[in-house]
Amino acid sequence: MDNSDAHMAPQPGDCISYRLRRTARAAxxxxxxxxxxxxxxxxQFTLLSTLETQGEVTIGDMAKTLGVDATTLTRNMDVMVRRGLIENVGSDDARERRMSLTxxxxxxxxxxLPLWQAAQQALLSSLPDINWPETAQALDDIEQICSSPG
Amino acid sequence: MDNSDAHMAPQPGDCISYRLRRTARAAxxxxxxxxxxxxxxxxQFTLLSTLETQGEVTIGDMAKTLGVDATTLTRNMDVMVRRGLIENVGSDDARERRMSLTxxxxxxxxxxLPLWQAAQQALLSSLPDINWPETAQALDDIEQICSSPG
DNA sequence: TTCCATTATCTGTATATGCATACTTTAACT
DNA sequence: AGTTAAAGTATGCATATACAGATAATGGAA
Structure with missing residues (x-):
């Protein structure tokens, strides 16, 4: 009975969360x-690129878009605002913060952007062509399952 | 020119780091x-299971094993020690901390363990059989490339 | 219009993460 | 033995992350 045996009890070292976190840290x-x-x-690059693409967005909408808790985004945005890279452009609805790039x-x-492109390209060019698109799809699948109500 | 065009400039939304972090968060x-x-x-479960398997291990060795910075592990371990789940069992070499489960x-x-098994199984059973082993391999590949000296 | 549920965000608390740097102990060299 | 280099951890600093609960503003019902 080895690792190829589907009946083998799952081992903690194979934990999907652990494997994902570990790879995410390295990346x-x-x-x-x-x-x-x-x-x-x-x-932070993710925040900048999102706003570059979307223009003005509220904290809540952006949190949904990025799959992150809104309370996390609140504070990540505070960092960017303090650094003068992002600003609150105001809104009719006084509850919401509409954020935009300065x-x-x-x-x-x-x-x-070009620094990111180089890093991304360096990684992609070292991975087999087929590898990443399929992996990205699997990641989406995993997120979907993990985020389902059950 | 669509996404299937290999010559298309990489888009920030496809950032490998972003996709990995996002999925890791959900997991x-x-x-x-x-x-x-x-x-x-x-x-924390990862720390417990590592020590359960390995017995006594130093902070440094464990950091290498888990692919995490030793300074991170120092503090993660402090939490576990404070909670009484892990202890320093001492060593000949006064520099190192040999940690073990209490x-x-x-x-x-x-x-x-059974709680983790249920969570792991719930995820695996929702993923196509082929999907996870291949994905795990791709994650290893990515980590390898990201961690290479260059 | 007043009351209430909903929406959008913030705060308190706790953990996770890593870089730069400091510290302590060991090992190695002279 | 004395000096120095290396190894193993720890600290200072900053950010990222999320849950529970608080706050403020809006919209709708009575």
């Missing part, structure tokens, strides 16, 4: 290193 | 919910 370190000259982290945020994104 | 939430009755998180840690692991 984060990789991108953080690449993005260092722009003085942004991979998480001029400095746009500049920073412009500096970061 | 972490899934396992944390399942492990709640044992009052441990997925990250009796309480073993009990907690025993409670957590």
């Amino acid at each position: 984060a370190r990789h991108y953080d290193k690449a993005l260092k000259p722009a003085d942004v982290r991979n998480t 001029a400095a945020g746009q500049s920073t994104f412009a500096v970061a | 972490a939430r899934h396992y944390d919910k399942a492990l709640k009755p044992a009052d441990v998180r997925n990250t 009796a309480a840690g073993q009990s907690t692991f025993a409670v957590a």
